[in-house]
Amino acid sequence: MSAETSATTPTTTAAASEPQTLVAELLGTLVLVFFAVGSAVLAGEFVGSLGIALTFGFVLLGLTYTLGPISGAQLNPAVTLALLLAGRLGPRAAVAYWVAQVVGAVVGAALLFLVAHQVPGLKTGEAFGSNGYGHRSAVGLSIAGSFVAEVMLTALLVFVYLSVSRRGTLALRPLDGLPVGLTLAAVSLVGIPLTGASVNPARSIGPALFAGGDALVQLWLFVLAPLVGAAIAVLAHRLTHREPHAWFADIPWLSDKLGGAGGGRHGRPAGEGDAQAGDPPGTSR
Structure with a gap:
């Protein structure tokens, strides 16, 4: 393994389940929800859609710089699902990431809820930065249109993440963090008038729990659509990039059924200790 990949870099399923990586995912998602969703809840009328979109992008950019070397700064169950499907992350580690992300989002939303209630006259019921379709969409986008929009927006974000990650x-x-943060800002700018721009199930779950009402009724779409978008992004990435990992690399029987192309036996990621063609001797990716 190259010197670039240190002992603290999460290269395996075991490392991905270490406390540091899970705490990083929890804290990162907490910060993302508190500040980015907070920009919509507390300052939306002052900064507008552009300001909210830039806040999402800038917060993710900062978190990628600080937490990227620790956990990958996924902070999004859709991104974690994509890494699982791509064979870069094992099932147990993925579940641990999902739990950390959702807990972080709920805690971040709870802290934001406490702050919001200190602002005189600020209403949080059925709003609170939650996502919505139909009468809860700024442009009245239908349920079908909202589903397609969330799938496409998430697919773009996840595709960029897969493409820039090692x-x-x-x-x-x-x-x-630069392309990932800028992409989140771009999809948020497009998606905010449509659905409030979820592209992240954890980001949707946290605020919806405190908004209540129709925010909870419509929550299913903003969990399911981003996950579908993540799966589409994995397929698109397979078609456009040379990927050394087999499908479901950490599930040998399923990986073998799907061909195990690109990896070692049972889909072992080629990047783990295997130098790629054209690399200097003794290096790995």
């Missing part, structure tokens, strides 16, 4: 490790380099 093969054979879950870590992100600091500069990887």
Whole structure:
């Protein structure tokens, strides 16, 4: 393994389940919800859709620089699902990431809820930065249109994440945060008038729990659609990029059924200790 990948870099399922990585995912999702969703709840009338979209992008950019080398700064169950489907993350580690992300989002929303209630006259019921379709969409977008929009927006975000992240490790380099953060800002700018721009089930679950009412009734779409978008992004990435990992690499029987193309036996990621063609001797990715 190259010197670039240190002992603290999450390169395996075991490392991905270490307390540091899970705490990083919990705290990162907490911060993302508190500040980014908070920009909509507390300052939306002052900064507008552009300001909210930039806040999402800038917060993710900062978190990628600080947490990317620790956990990959996924902070999004859709991104975690994509890494699982792509064979870069094991099932147990993925579940641990999902739990950490959802808990972080709920705690972040709870802290935001406490702050919001200190603002005189601020209403949080059925709003509170939650996502919605139909009468809860700024443009009245239908349920079908909202589903397609969330799928496409999430697919773009996840595709960029898969493309810039290193093969054979879950870590992100600091500069990887630039395209990921800018993409989140872009999809948020497009998606805010449509659905409030979820592209992240955890980001939707936290605020919806405190908004209540129709926010909870419509929550299913903003959990399911981003996950579908993530699966589409994995397929698109397979078609456009050389991927050394087999499908479901950590589930040998399923990986073998799907061909195990690109990896070692049972889909072992080629990036884990295997140098790629053209690399200097003794290096790995």
